Amino acid sequence: MSRTSSSAAGTGPIRLGPRSRAALRPTEAPAVTGGFWYGRRLTNAQAGIPQGPRLLESAGNLHNLRLVAGKAQGAFRGDYPFQDTDVYKWLEAASWQLAQDTVAGRDTTALTAEVDRVITLVAEAQQEDGYLNTWFQSGRGAGRYSDLRWGHELYNAGHLIQAAIAHHRATGRTELLDVACGFADHIGTVFGPPGSGRPIDGFDAHPEVETALAELYRETGDQRHLDLAGYFVDRHGHGLHGHEAYCQDRVPLREADTVEGHAVRQLYLLAAVADLAIETGEESLAAASARLWHAMATTKTHLTGGVGAHHDKEDFGDPYELPTERAYCETCAAIASVQFGWRMALLTGQARYSDLVERTLFNGFLAGMSLDGESWLYVNPLQVRDGYVDGGGDQSSRRTRWFRCACCPPNVMRLLASMEHYLTSTDGRGLQIHQYASGVFHGEAGGAPVDVSVDTEYPWRGRIAVTVERTPGTSWTLSLRIPQWCTEYTVGGVAADAHVDVEDGWLRIHRSWSAGEELLLDLELAPRLVSADPRVDAVRGCVAIERGPLVYCLEQADHPGGGLDDVVIEAGGALTAKERPDLLGGVVTVVGTGYRRSLPEPGWWPYVPAGSPQAPGTPLELVAVPYFAWANRTLGSMRVWLPTS
């Protein structure tokens, strides 16, 4: 097998070719050079990713690879047939990190050595025919492909493929890509529709291989991978897994009218649907992905962008069923939502998709990692009660160093390490800025490169300075997303000859630019209160505090002398933003007014005649902190939604 290295360092998870039917294309090798996300990525680079090999060793994942490679004795370690994916996701994260480090001119020797060591192990574990899964190879699971409902073999393959693509794009090297292509080729000889001559007509109940295969097609140009992805996607919903929603098998994807079942499975599958719509141009795929995104956003997404309403089965709930203390909002589901949303943004060019990506990144996703990058949340609730009993386990509302099912931490690592990929795009006629971060970003206009630099302290401050760094002589369009949450903004530095247009969330400025010109977008960041659609029963009579793209919450640490279950916000009171460099690594808090309820003399029954009088409360200053920063201090209660009476 031989492959040419066509990749440039820094290319991200999605690379669209000239035949892709997308409105937008990701841009090559952007760089985040400062500001908010730079800081979070630095933590990921310095604390998150480096701990990977040690944790993968202690949890047994590397042992399992050595075991099936004949280099270790003993039994399979861990409880799940997808233990290998933790390795692959870490490899993907480390590869994107290598790409960044290369661009930035940093020394990559140590990380390269770690990555090489693990890749060698993966290659040694692979069987002759390309198959690779330590659970089944070690005999812990019985019989290849005998349990497509729970075996996760293709799910494993998907993460292997994504890691291999990352490694190839980051380094130009093919060792891991060879392993991945070997496994993908093998899968292609095994799975196919009746009459195809391939022995198994089926699909993995945990989607992931589909979007990975679509990207492998993009990476290699091998049409078979895309066809296989399409086959898998359309086998869903025909009862091969008993029509179970959990397995994404209740209805055919193209007929579905809402997101349902296991949230991560649903969204990885939808990422593939968007991929297929982009690569095949099939209208029914584009329509299904847009319809299901809309159903998710309008009826099944928490304020934080988190999704998944049930701990049990980790699934979407019914429309508007969005509990607070039992919000599941798995960190992986937030990541999957970002991956799906970004593909929809590329497919359609519509700003709303990046609106939700922004909300998810800054809130439901980012809360998943502690400020020090060393502990994690698997679920991301919107409330922790005063009397919260930690049942332990992965689904605890307390941070944990690692999980028995450790899908989330390396998933966070890979998204943070590739985040620059989700910030900007080009449509061939200019450059679109989807997310605001300081850095250098590239686009294309009429075949010529355009570069801009961005300088901003977003999300703490609303000022965003965009400087044109490279521009061809022709005119082109610079597009800036006006966030959905933003109702007031100013634009400075627009030349008189510019054509300015605001449509559907995009501020578009078309003109002939000169290098060095600066455009100033200033988004009003006054703290605000939001309420929910009245069908969201869980938060009736409550408001939440937001500022810019950040959702805020109260934590018990800032409200000594009592818990949070009895706190009420004065909805008409002033809200004041306060810069607090001393707090939680430096945040802006929002201070409001409210009270603690005085509770009536307790009887034994908590239900009373409607209209019973309430005792007056005790005034209380409310100090709200960004949701992403919660659970980094002493254990205590937390709430996003605040009662107004």
Place this chain on the structure above:
Amino acid sequence: MSRTSSSAAGTGPIRLGPRSRAALRPTEAPAVTGGFWYGRRLTNAQAGIPQGPRLLESAGNLHNLRLVAGKAQGAFRGDYPFQDTDVYKWLEAASWQLAQDTVAGRDTTALTAEVDRVITLVAEAQQEDGYLNTWFQSGRGAGRYSDLRWGHELYNAGHLIQAAIAHHRATGRTELLDVACGFADHIGTVFGPPGSGRPIDGFDAHPEVETALAELYRETGDQRHLDLAGYFVDRHGHGLHGHEAYCQDRVPLREADTVEGHAVRQLYLLAAVADLAIETGEESLAAASARLWHAMATTKTHLTGGVGAHHDKEDFGDPYELPTERAYCETCAAIASVQFGWRMALLTGQARYSDLVERTLFNGFLAGMSLDGESWLYVNPLQVRDGYVDGGGDQSSRRTRWFRCACCPPNVMRLLASMEHYLTSTDGRGLQIHQYASGVFHGEAGGAPVDVSVDTEYPWRGRIAVTVERTPGTSWTLSLRIPQWCTEYTVGGVAADAHVDVEDGWLRIHRSWSAGEELLLDLELAPRLVSADPRVDAVRGCVAIERGPLVYCLEQADHPGGGLDDVVIEAGGALTAKERPDLLGGVVTVVGTGYRRSLPEPGWWPYVPAGSPQAPGTPLELVAVPYFAWANRTLGSMRVWLPTS
């Protein structure tokens, strides 16, 4: 082994002896002869119980007994090590039914034959040393008592013991009691504290044997059974099951300050704690049971009396975490709550315990069985949304004919068949009526029998006529519980020489009664609205309709032309009770006024600036039906809690 038949037909699940330290004692052989519960019990007798053997045959439970008795070939059938308990609970139900039928002079030939056939099978399945569990005996599980966390062997034994006691009390026969005592004796040789010479220091993670052993002590007078129950109770909370709340092992029972973990396990355990408090007089046990009941009632009980907030782990949530659509409220947990509550009523004499028993019986418990007695709910939610997707399985919000884990249906059968036991008591100085049903009830005053008959159409009408049927020459006290929900009532027929006292929920009338005297209690049944403690976040801004002891709900069937997610009640509007003999087997509905919200033009994001105006709605007549009768018509949405705006 030989036992004397000391039991009278009709004696119920609890029989207290002269040394019991309870404020009250259940009375012997009461009879429900008409009215509401008579009808539900008739359905149980004619539809519920008779289908048992057929269902136990088709689900494999009887096959498993034959299998280990050497009378069938093949493998264990079913998925759980507690399949035998379905048989035992059915035997208990059938036994109580035999007792009733005997009292009523009905022909018991057919049911006796069925019961005898099953008892013979159980006896044949038992091993020489007394051990009995088909999961382990068949080799489906590996090694007796090797898995106390999940093996359920003592849980099985508990239900066997309860069935045996019921059969003995109902028929005076000892075949099943011999089997149960054999198993109990065996357990007593195996389990004990370190130094006891018994090989295992441990307890079953699913309590049940404890309360059963306490009753076996009452039945046989054998102190060893009570001691073993006490040993098991006090082994909880010391880490034998990793301090897991699910296993009732987080903290020692006497130190616990709230109910937690798996709701059924917690409440079966607490029933045993109350039993032990009654039999040993230990203050710390009485205090713990009262404290934990209080914590449950004040912070963890749904309006329907249902308990258990989480589908995942079937457990209690945090205080005031009482979701509506994900209310777990397992039917078995309602039954366990009734069993615990009744023991507390007996222990303390306080009316509040029977208040909650009443609420649970009429609502959270009774909804578990369909009106025709042939289909069941495992979970009893307080809301089903318009877009509800039935994920299937035992935890569906739709009725099912039987369950993979079929714990609930035979549990309903045994409670309905023994319900007369929970209605009245004696304190030796008269008779207490806890629950209102038409029938004949017995008490004792100064060693002499007192009998009363009750005639009532409760809960549809508030008039309760109590006639003294038998009375000694001395004066005694007739005590009537004034329900906690009742704020207005009248009492007629009180003679001038009576001493009338109302204390803590009891109306007590002390006098020298004459046979034939009638006392009339009339409870005001006007429909009312209730709201929840403000800490119950799930139902903020909502009210619920109640009438008498019944909780009401809206069903989609009564509100054509739309769903229920957008329905709003006018909190100040009139509520009118309407007798509807045509509806749901004959109910009283409550009609109110409200509207359907007109929804704003849908965007893609359901969160809006607080204070955004709402469009006016469309007036709607609301027709509420009793919660117990829901889900007996076409599938659709349902809700108990109604938004007021």
